[in-house]
Amino acid sequence: ALEKISARIAVSEYARRTLVEHLGGDAVVIPNGVDVDFFARAEPKTAWQGGTLGFIGRIDEPRKGLPVLMKALPAILAARPETRLLVAGRGDEEEAVASLPGAMRERVEFLGMVSDEDKARLLRSVDVYVAPNTGGESFGIILVEALSAGAPV
Known part of the structure; x- marks a missing residue:
C-alpha cells in the first residue's frame, strides 16, 4: 500500500x-488549519467566567499533562484561592483529583466531553488556558484554538 x-x-x-x-x-x-473566526466569535459562557483556568484534553493521557497541572494547583490556589479549574475531556475524574487535598477538589469542575461549540465557548470564557503538555505530540492544535479564542496560554 x-x-x-x-x-x-x-x-x-x-x-x-x-x-x-x-x-x-x-x-x-x-x-493543521484552524477556523480562527469560529473561536474568535464564540459567545463566552457567564458561568465559566471569573478566576477560571481551563484545560482541554484526555484526562488520562500523560502527554496532555493534567497530572502536572494538578501538582501545581495547590500553589495556584494558595496564591489565588478564588481560582477554579474547568477540565473538558474524557477520563477518570476521581483519579485526576486523587492527589489533591479534599477541600481543593471542589475547585476543579469536570465538564466531560464537550461539543466544538462549547469548546470554543470555554476557550472564550477562561482567564487563562493552561497547557501543561509534556511533549511527544506532533502539533498541539488546542494551543492555536485557544489563542484564536483570545485566551492567554
Missing part, C-alpha cells in the same frame, strides 16, 4: 521526522 502513495504530508516537522524514520521516503509539512 505504501508503494502506491505518490505524496505524503505531515502536520509538523516532528511528525515529518517520525514518518521518515519509520516509513522512509519524505513528506511535505502542511500544518
Whole structure:
C-alpha cells in the first residue's frame, strides 16, 4: 500500500521526522488549519467566567499533562484561592483529583466531553488556558484554538 502513495504530508516537522524514520521516503509539512473566526466569535459562557483556568484534553493521557497541572494547583490556589479549574475531556475524574487535598477538589469542575461549540465557548470564557503538555505530540492544535479564542496560554 505504501508503494502506491505518490505524496505524503505531515502536520509538523516532528511528525515529518517520525514518518521518515519509520516509513522512509519524505513528506511535505502542511500544518493543521484552524477556523480562527469560529473561536474568535464564540459567545463566552457567564458561568465559566471569573478566576477560571481551563484545560482541554484526555484526562488520562500523560502527554496532555493534567497530572502536572494538578501538582501545581495547590500553589495556584494558595496564591489565588478564588481560582477554579474547568477540565473538558474524557477520563477518570476521581483519579485526576486523587492527589489533591479534599477541600481543593471542589475547585476543579469536570465538564466531560464537550461539543466544538462549547469548546470554543470555554476557550472564550477562561482567564487563562493552561497547557501543561509534556511533549511527544506532533502539533498541539488546542494551543492555536485557544489563542484564536483570545485566551492567554
